[in-house]
Amino acid sequence: MTQLVWNGLFVGSFYALVALGYSMVYGIIKLLNFAHGDLYMLGAFVGFAILGAVGGVSSSMALPLLLVVLLATMVLTGLAGVALERIAYRPLRRAPRLSLLITAVGASFALEYGMRAAAGADPRVYPVRLGGTSVEVLGARLTLQQLVLVGVAVVLMIGLNLLITRTREGRAMRAIALDPRTSSLMGIDVNAVISRTFFLGSALAGAAGVMAGAYYGKIDFLMGFLIGLKAFTAAVIGGIGNIPGTMLGGLLLGLLESFGTFWLGGEWRDVFAFGVLILFLTVRPTGLLGERVTERV
Amino acid sequence: MRATPLKSLASLAAVGLLVTGCGQGLLGGDDGDKAATANDPIVLGMLIPQSGSEAAIGPYMSNAAQLALDEINAKGGVLGRKLELKTADDACDAQSAAAGANKLVTEGVDISVGGYCSGATLPTLPIFGKANIPMIIPAANSQELVDQKLKHVFLINGTGSQQAGAAEKWIAKQGAKSVVLMHDNTSYSKDIALRTKALLDAPGDAEAVLVETVTPKESDYSANITNVLAKKPDFVYWTGYFQEGGLIARQLRQAGYKGSIMVGDGSVSPKLVEIAGAEAAEGVYATMTQTPDTLEGAEGWIAAYKKKYNADPGPYSNQAYDAVRLAAEAVTKAGGTDGAKVISALEAIDGFSMFSGPLKFTPEHTLANGGFQILVVKDGKITLQDSLK
Numbered sequence: 001m002t003q004l005v006w007n008g009l010f011v012g013s014f015y016a017l018v019a020l021g022y023s024m025v026y027g028i029i030k031l032l033n034f035a036h037g038d039l040y041m042l043g044a045f046v047g048f049a050i051l052g053a054v055g056g057v058s059s060s061m062a063l064p065l066l067l068v069v070l071l072a073t074m075v076l077t078g079l080a081g082v083a084l085e086r087i088a089y090r091p092l093r094r095a096p097r098l099s100l101l102i103t104a105v106g107a108s109f110a111l112e113y114g115m116r117a118a119a120g121a122d123p124r125v126y127p128v129r130l131g132g133t134s135v136e137v138l139g140a141r142l143t144l145q146q147l148v149l150v151g152v153a154v155v156l157m158i159g160l161n162l163l164i165t166r167t168r169e170g171r172a173m174r175a176i177a178l179d180p181r182t183s184s185l186m187g188i189d190v191n192a193v194i195s196r197t198f199f200l201g202s203a204l205a206g207a208a209g210v211m212a213g214a215y216y217g218k219i220d221f222l223m224g225f226l227i228g229l230k231a232f233t234a235a236v237i238g239g240i241g242n243i244p245g246t247m248l249g250g251l252l253l254g255l256l257e258s259f260g261t262f263w264l265g266g267e268w269r270d271v272f273a274f275g276v277l278i279l280f281l282t283v284r285p286t287g288l289l290g291e292r293v294t295e296r297v
Numbered sequence: 298m299r300a301t302p303l304k305s306l307a308s309l310a311a312v313g314l315l316v317t318g319c320g321q322g323l324l325g326g327d328d329g330d331k332a333a334t335a336n337d338p339i340v341l342g343m344l345i346p347q348s349g350s351e352a353a354i355g356p357y358m359s360n361a362a363q364l365a366l367d368e369i370n371a372k373g374g375v376l377g378r379k380l381e382l383k384t385a386d387d388a389c390d391a392q393s394a395a396a397g398a399n400k401l402v403t404e405g406v407d408i409s410v411g412g413y414c415s416g417a418t419l420p421t422l423p424i425f426g427k428a429n430i431p432m433i434i435p436a437a438n439s440q441e442l443v444d445q446k447l448k449h450v451f452l453i454n455g456t457g458s459q460q461a462g463a464a465e466k467w468i469a470k471q472g473a474k475s476v477v478l479m480h481d482n483t484s485y486s487k488d489i490a491l492r493t494k495a496l497l498d499a500p501g502d503a504e505a506v507l508v509e510t511v512t513p514k515e516s517d518y519s520a521n522i523t524n525v526l527a528k529k530p531d532f533v534y535w536t537g538y539f540q541e542g543g544l545i546a547r548q549l550r551q552a553g554y555k556g557s558i559m560v561g562d563g564s565v566s567p568k569l570v571e572i573a574g575a576e577a578a579e580g581v582y583a584t585m586t587q588t589p590d591t592l593e594g595a596e597g598w599i600a601a602y603k604k605k606y607n608a609d610p611g612p613y614s615n616q617a618y619d620a621v622r623l624a625a626e627a628v629t630k631a632g633g634t635d636g637a638k639v640i641s642a643l644e645a646i647d648g649f650s651m652f653s654g655p656l657k658f659t660p661e662h663t664l665a666n667g668g669f670q671i672l673v674v675k676d677g678k679i680t681l682q683d684s685l686k
Binding site: 125141223 | 347348349350352353355482509510511512514515516517519520521523524540543544547551552553568571572574
C-alpha cells in the first residue's frame, strides 16, 4: 500500500512540475500551450548535450554535477520558452483563440520533429544515471535518488509559489491574469511579464526533463507528448490557472494511475484515471481548487 | 490515449487528403501499367517506420533493401529491367500506414517488401490486395496477418505462434515455475503474450501467473512492476519493443527482482542494453530469429553493409535484404510483374537460399520453420544462447 502511494507521488511530482507551466500560461493569457510537453523533451536533450560536453565523471560526483546541469538547463529551456512565445504566440495574441490553439499544436510538432532532425530518431541514453539500490521504508522500496528528485521538485514548486504570492513580479502576473488592459494602464509592461511567465514555466518543464532523463535514462524526441497530455490533465484536475491546485492535481493523477494499475490491471489504468477525470469535471468543472473568484496566474 | 484529439484530427485530415489524391493517382497508375515497357524499372515499395516511436528501425531495413537492390542492379537487374525502391513512412501507426500504402500504390509499386509493426501493416493488406500487389513482409509477424488467408500476403519472419513456442520451450528448459507475461497491448505484442500464456496453461511445470499490460512510450513502469512482483514470479517475458523493454528490465532489477527476464524479437537491439544499463541488461534472454550478429557465414554481407552505410546492420536488416532478393527471384520466375503470376511463383519457390535457411512457404504463406532461437545479453553484447534445435 505504501509502495503504491510512493509510486504515485513520485510520478505525480513529475506531472506537477510540467503541469505548472501549462497552468501559469493558461492563467495569464488563456492559451493551452500544447508545445509545453515538448519543452520538457527539449530540457531533457539540453541536459543530455551539456552532460556530453562535460565528459565523464565519477559516480560520486554525479548528483552535484546533475544539480548544476539542472540549473543550466532550466535557464536554456526557459529562454527557449520565451523565444517560442515571441515567435509563435505573441503575433497572434489578438487573433481568435482557436488560431492560437492550432499554432500551439503546430509548435509542438515543430519542436518534436525539429529535434528528430537535429538529434535523430534513435532514443538517447543519459551518460550519468541515478540508479542506486533501494531501501525499505514503511514497506515501500525507494532510493535516495528518488527522494532527492522529489525534494528538488518540492523546492521548485515552493519557490514558484513564493515568487507568485510574495514578489512584485508575482503581483504583476496576477494583475495581468485578472485584466491585461488595466494592468498595462497601471504601468505594467505586459509583454515582459508574459515573457517571464513563459520563462518560468519552461524552466520548470526543462528541470523535469533533466530529472526524468537522469533517473529513467532514456530520452527520445517524442517523450514530451504523453507527459504533456498527462500534465494538462493534472492541471485541469487541480483547477487550471491555480498554482497550488495544479500541484495537487499532478500528485493526484500520479496516485490515480498507481492505484488504477493495482486495482484493475495495467490495461485499465488510463481508463480509470481519465474516467475519474471526466466524473470529477462533471461534478466540479473548475477543478479541485479552481474557483471563479480565485486569482489566476 | 496516444494522440490528442487535435492531433488525431490533423492526421485524419491528412489521410483524407491522401485518399482523395490517390483516387486520381490510381487512374494515372493504370494508364502507366499499360504503357509499361521492358525499359521501365520494377518498383519495390517499402513501408517502414521513419518517424514515431520505432523510427530507429526504418533505416536498418531500407538500407539493407537498397543494398540488395544495388547488388541485383549491378548484375543487370531482373529480366533486363532495373529495380527501384520507393519507401513510405508508416510511423508504426495504422492511419499513417494506410496513407503510406495508398501513396505507394499511386506511385506504381509492383511488389511490397515492407512492414515492420504488425498493427500498422494489418490495414495495408487490403490496400495492396486491391491493387493486385503481392506483399513480402520482412518483419511484421503477428498471426493476424495470415489469419485472413489472403493470397497476396507472404511472411518471411517467424510468426507469433512460432515465437511463443520458442519462448515456452526455453521457459520449460529453465525450469521456471511462475511466469509473468508483459505486453504493450499492440497487436504484435499481445499476440505473442497470449499465445505463450495458452502454451503455459497446458499441463506442465511452468504456470502463467499474470498477464500485465503496460502503456507504451512512458518512462515510469513502477506501478506495473509492483503488480508483477506481487505475484513473486521467477520468469518475466516482455513481448513489446526495446524502448519499454530496456526500462522494464532496469526497473525490475531496481525493484529487487532476481529471477530471469526474457524479451521478444521487437526488443532485440543494442539500445535495449544501453537503456537498461549494462548491469540490469546482463543475462536478459530474448526470443529472436536470425540477426546479423548470430548469422553464420554473413561476415561478407555485414562488411558490405558497413562499407556502404558506415554503420552496422541492425535488427531486420537481413530480413529486408532477403525480401528484396526474394522479390527479384519471384519476378524472374514469373517472367514479369503481374501480381497473380508473382504470387504463384512465390508459392512455388522451394529451397531459395536466405539467411533464415532454404525457403519454402507453408500453405499459410509463412515460413515452415520460424527459426527462433534464444539470445542472451553477455558482457553487454547480445549473443546466441541456444539455437533450440
